[in-house]
């Protein structure tokens with residue numbers, strides 16, 4: 001039979017990373033960039049990985065893959081991955097890998113890779129990567145729509161995303177600002193601070209959740225300036241929580257200087273990682289940044305597309 005090919009989209013969180021872990025809503029959308037998986041019939045179920053990956057990354061990924069494979073009866077398929085996203089930058093590369101693999105395993109097992117089924121299986125893989133992820137990454141990737149996501153209260157089950165419709169194209173520039181620590185570490189360090197000063201941190205998490213809900217309403221009303229402002233305020237709160245860095249701040253101000261309606265770090269943050277800016281016209285900003293040697297790209301997250 002012919003080779004199978006599947007895709008898992010990367011994601012960008014516009015509002016509410018970290019506070020989403022504590023039960024507040026987050027606004028996140030799919031990137032057109034992601035991870036491709038290719039599957040060929042084989043004697044047993046297996047995964048081959050790019051040689052550029054570290055030994056630790058491979059071991060973790062293989063473990064996650066085999067865990068998901070077991071759940072669908074280990075279909076005899078040899079899966080290889082082609083990541084177009086920078087790994088571990090906060091763009092949901094692990095979720096994109098999980099969704100691409102989940103869809104592949106479902107197809108190989110003769111099952112329909114619906115967003116729900118693929119999401120559920122990808123969730124099994126994600127737990128291997130993150131420990132206790134909120135689920136926003138793989139849910140956004142599996143649905144490939146702009147979502148207001150909320151984690152299921154008081155359980156380890158996956159949460160729910162509500163589709164947010166945009167009457168206007170929602171276009172962003174994503175720029176990379178240096179290396180960063182693993183999400184698990186950044187999330188864990190924040191958990192220790194919030195355990196020590198719970199009320200202070202809960203107040204900020206609640207504010208971030210409000211910004212995500214307000215941002216979703218702004219999107220639905222076509223109010224991109226309102227969304228941009230919410231992003232800027234969210235960045236201030238992320239910095240207050242100790243999740244920003246000089247490299248991230250510099251990139252945030254660069255994007256604002258290039259005309260972003262709003263700009264903030266996206267994903268776990270920490271020492272470095274990805275920054276997202278909301279733009280009416282992303283191309284000139286991408287050209288300018290590329291000339292300066294910044295790794296960046298643009299993507300449309302929602303809204304009507306030019307044909």
Ligand code: PMV
Pocket residue numbers: 016017018019020021089090091092093130132133134135136137183187266267268269
């Ligand atoms: O940086 P990423 O892509 O791993 O995003 C993590 C988002 C967090 O809210 C920080 C963690 C989570 O599980 O939601």
